Amino acid sequence: MNGFYENGDFFLKYRNEKLFNDKNSVEECMKHFDKDGDQALDLNEFEQLLKSLFSFSGNAYFMQKPRIKTMFNYFDQNKDHKIQLDELKNFWSKIVKRTLLPKSALIIVDVQNDFIDGTLTLKKCPAKQNGAEVVPVINNLLEAVPFDTIVYSLDWHPADHCSFIENLHLRKLDQNSPIKENIKILDSVIFEGYPLVEQRLWPAHCIQDTYGAELHANLKRISEKTDPLGRSVIYVYKGSKSEIDSYSAFYDNCRLNETTLNADLKNNGITDIYVCGLAADVCVAATSFDGLELDYRVIFIDDATRGVDLEDIDNQKKRLVKNGALVVNSKDVNNMVTCRDRKPELGYATFLSLISSKNNQEN
Ligand SMILES: [Zn+2]
Structure with a gap:
């Protein structure tokens, strides 16, 4: 039934953890998207990969060009404007993994x-x-x-x-409370003592x-x-x-x-x-x-x-x-x-959290 779409979905079989971790999986990915056969992905080829990765039953989602570029530049670690196999391995383990094998x-x-x-x-x-x-x-x-x-x-x-609200009489209001009288349901007050915080009633x-x-x-x-x-x-x-x-x-x-x-x-x-x-x-x-x-x-x-x-x-x-x-x-x-439906927003969220955790480690 949906096999028609699934046959066109390169990534679908890698939802299987064993196949995902197979030593040849990243090479297969390279071979599949490296259309000009130069053993690396240029920006266009990388874009095709992303469109295949972030898709629903084989139909690519729209992805914003600047986001594609940002991800490409990040994974192009030696800055030669291509993603080589070792760089693709990094992408595979950081982005593809969370996309295909989420829990x-x-x-x-x-x-x-x-x-x-x-x-x-x-x-x-x-x-x-x-x-x-x-x-x-x-x-x-x-x-x-x-x-x-x-x-x-x-x-x-x-x-x-x-x-x-029935317990208002049990506590004293702090002098900084935004409301002190005629208090109604959904109003926020501050009680005296610890912790000093606005409490909605x-x-x-x-x-x-x-x-x-x-x-x-x-x-x-x-x-x-x-x-x-x-x-x-x-x-x-x-x-x-x-x-x-x-x-x-x-x-x-x-x-x-x-x-x-x-x-x-x-x-x-x-x-x-x-x-x-x-x-x-x-x-x-x-x-x-x-x-x-x-x-x-x-x-x-x-x-x-x-x-x-x-x-x-x-x-x-x-x-x-x-x-x-x-x-x-x-x-x-x-x-x-x-993982039939793989939304680009979640892929980009994965990317952003990768960058921010890296920044945290470096700081
Ligand atoms: Zn409650």
């Missing part, structure tokens, strides 16, 4: 009763969205896509948590071991023991300290504490994280930004999220894209995880 995790953020029908239902937030709508979308992904790892994060607060929600904190009943739970695809499963509980809130599944809002998520993902060799769930402009966005900073390739699954405020959702998505994340629709995900 992907799905991070399902806070699909919990309180955000759907409970005390902090998104239906009553400014965007008036229905959080339950993400459940079938995420279930489809869980059924169809061979992720390596599945992560369920849960907002998991003690009853005296600092983010609850929400109705009490996701209190540990209550119904509101449970994952939505219809959300599919993958079990490591019985999963036919053999995926790892990680649960992350966040916001469990009274004095500090935690939007991201990686860190609390002051970066004082880290969850085990980054260590667990790195341990599983994860390179790409697909982020979805609730709420788009709060915890899903925060998790995505931290993922970028921790050097993952970040894919935000737009139709598998719902949020608090339309303008905030839009701004956060724009900021994410600006910082190298990709916003996609859930229908794209399977082809991306299985």
Whole structure:
């Protein structure tokens, strides 16, 4: 069926780790793209290689010329305007590898009763969205896509948590608090004491071991023991300290504490994280930004999220894209995880993180 396209896709067979690492693979790549037979790739030949690498079922994506040139110049280490075999080997191990052999995790953020029908239902937030709508979308992904790892994060607060408007009387406001009276839900205040940080106020929600904190009943739970695809499963509980809130599944809002998520993902060799769930402009966005900073390739699954405020959702998505994340629709995900669909934006993000980590090493 799609064999017609796949036959034209030089790189497809190298999604296999053994073939990828075969000692002849880079020579074969050179032979395939070196049209004038001079044992090296000039800029045009390199461009053809990139178009073949960043394609969907054999159809090349548009790539910006300056980006092609920047990558060419970087890998042309001896500056002779050609990519020789040893230079291609470097490209193969740094860029092609992450493109063809990514390891992907799905991070399902806070699909919990309180955000759907409970005390902090998104239906009553400014965007008036229905959080339950993400459940079938995420279930489809869980059924169809061979992720390596599945992560369920849960907002998991003690009853005296600092983010609850009901708990305002428990703490003194700092003199620098932007608001000191007539405080309403969604306002931000600063409490006296450590840490000195703006805290947005929400109705009490996701209190540990209550119904509101449970994952939505219809959300599919993958079990490591019985999963036919053999995926790892990680649960992350966040916001469990009274004095500090935690939007991201990686860190609390002051970066004082880290969850085990980054260590667990790195341990599983994860390179790409697909982020979805609730709420788009709060915890899903925060998790995505931290993922970028921790050097993952970040894919935000737009139709598998719902949020608090339309303008905030839009701004956060724009900021994410600006910082190298990709916003996609859930229908794209399977082809991306299985590398039939190889998006140039992610390839360029890989390149940029390679350059920045090199700069860090040199500094
Ligand atoms: Zn919370």
